[in-house]
Amino acid sequence: MSYVRSEIAAMSGYVPGEQPCEGSVVKLNTNENPYRASEKVNAAIRRTLKKGLSRYPDPAASEVRNVVAKKFGVCCDSVLCGNGSDDLLTILTRTFIGSGDVLRLPYPTYILYRSLAEIQGAKSETVPFRPDWTLSDDIHRRTEADNLRLVFLANPNSPSGTVIPKEQILDIAEKLPCPLVVDEAYADFAEEHCIDLVKRCEKIIVCRTMSKSYSLAGLRFGYLVAQPHLVEEMMKVKDSYNCDSLSIAAAAAALSDDDWLADNRRKIIVTRKRLADQVRALGFTVPDSHANFIWAAYPGKPLKTIYEFLKAGGILVRYMAYPNWGDGLRISVGTDEQVDRCIELLEKGI
Ligand SMILES: *Cc1c(COP(=O)(O)O)cnc(C)c1O
Numbered sequence: 001m002s003y004v005r006s007e008i009a010a011m012s013g014y015v016p017g018e019q020p021c022e023g024s025v026v027k028l029n030t031n032e033n034p035y036r037a038s039e040k041v042n043a044a045i046r047r048t049l050k051k052g053l054s055r056y057p058d059p060a061a062s063e064v065r066n067v068v069a070k071k072f073g074v075c076c077d078s079v080l081c082g083n084g085s086d087d088l089l090t091i092l093t094r095t096f097i098g099s100g101d102v103l104r105l106p107y108p109t110y111i112l113y114r115s116l117a118e119i120q121g122a123k124s125e126t127v128p129f130r131p132d133w134t135l136s137d138d139i140h141r142r143t144e145a146d147n148l149r150l151v152f153l154a155n156p157n158s159p160s161g162t163v164i165p166k167e168q169i170l171d172i173a174e175k176l177p178c179p180l181v182v183d184e185a186y187a188d189f190a191e192e193h194c195i196d197l198v199k200r201c202e203k204i205i206v207c208r209t210m211s212k213s214y215s216l217a218g219l220r221f222g223y224l225v226a227q228p229h230l231v232e233e234m235m236k237v238k239d240s241y242n243c244d245s246l247s248i249a250a251a252a253a254a255l256s257d258d259d260w261l262a263d264n265r266r267k268i269i270v271t272r273k274r275l276a277d278q279v280r281a282l283g284f285t286v287p288d289s290h291a292n293f294i295w296a297a298y299p300g301k302p303l304k305t306i307y308e309f310l311k312a313g314g315i316l317v318r319y320m321a322y323p324n325w326g327d328g329l330r331i332s333v334g335t336d337e338q339v340d341r342c343i344e345l346l347e348k349g350i
Contacts, residue, residue: 161289
């Protein structure tokens with residue numbers, strides 16, 4: 001007999017991308033940013049350390065709430081901070097989805113969503129993307145059983161890097177009987193975002209992370225924007241001190257440095273275009289990416305073997321195989337030099 005809840009025993013658990021020991025490996029597998037974070041982050045951490053860490057942190061992380069509120073023209077009560085956006089996704093599923101409820105998500109997308117539903121003992125229902133990565137009306141279809149509780153939409157999507165236009169997101173949310181979480185982990189690399197839609201539609205909740213566009217994956221910080229009455233409910237679910245003093249100070253400093261973000265965004269977008277063009281020139285199909293990675297498919301080619309060839313040559317990318325969809329390589333945008341090495345090896349391996 002197992003002591004473990006049956007839902008947990010039955011699930012396989014989310015497996016994050018490989019984190020090899022630092023060395024000569026070029027790491028293009030988990031969409032981290034290749035550049036160092038703003039210097040202001042280090043200064044903020046040093047200032048906090050000087051004050052000491054003997055006190056508990058501010059449970060609401062008000063310093064960050066204020067910066068986010070000002071940046072996006074929302075009120076502080078609309079902002080909830082998390083220990084990385086994975087923490088926020090956990091808070092969201094715990095707040096909205098109970099045992100036997102239904103979570104809906106497109107397919108393929110961020111794999112963690114499904115694991116979070118499984119932990120709740122909920123069912124997940126997938127709506128496949130069309131081959132061109134657009135979404136059909138099935139995403140807001142009303143189900144017979146009235147237990148659809150939450151829809152997750154990564155926008156830009158992972159692994160494709162593609163986007164669903166803002167008008168369509170608003171339309172989907174208005175037709176849904178439940179909240180729509182727009183996971184904007186990569187929105188800083190895209191042309192538009194949905195934070196201003198939150199005021200117009202109470203069903204829209206937007207999630208952000210500092211891990212990708214702010215070069216702070218090691219820090220663990222994310223925030224979401226939702227209408228205040230929903231944030232109030234989610235506050236009951238989160239750990240009291242889910243964000244620590246160092247990361248609160250660091251995130252506030254990073255979010256205040258608009259010049260750093262603009263510069264980083266510009267560099268990543270220039271390199272992304274070069275990477276996409278060169279990978280297409282090798283025969284891969286690469287949808288237009290609005291994120292800091294590209295998705296490279298090549299029906300008929302043994303991509304797993306190519307992934308292993310790259311790995312043996314010191315270039316780590318993510319190989320993904322989705323049942324009933326197909327496989328591909330998800331390649332993060334590194335520095336120009338890293339991307340050159342990746343292309344060089346791909347040319348040999350293809
Ligand atoms: C990376 C990623 C996250 C997780 O961000 P963390 O803040 O590092 O937990 C969430 N959603 C998507 C779609 C991501 O790609």
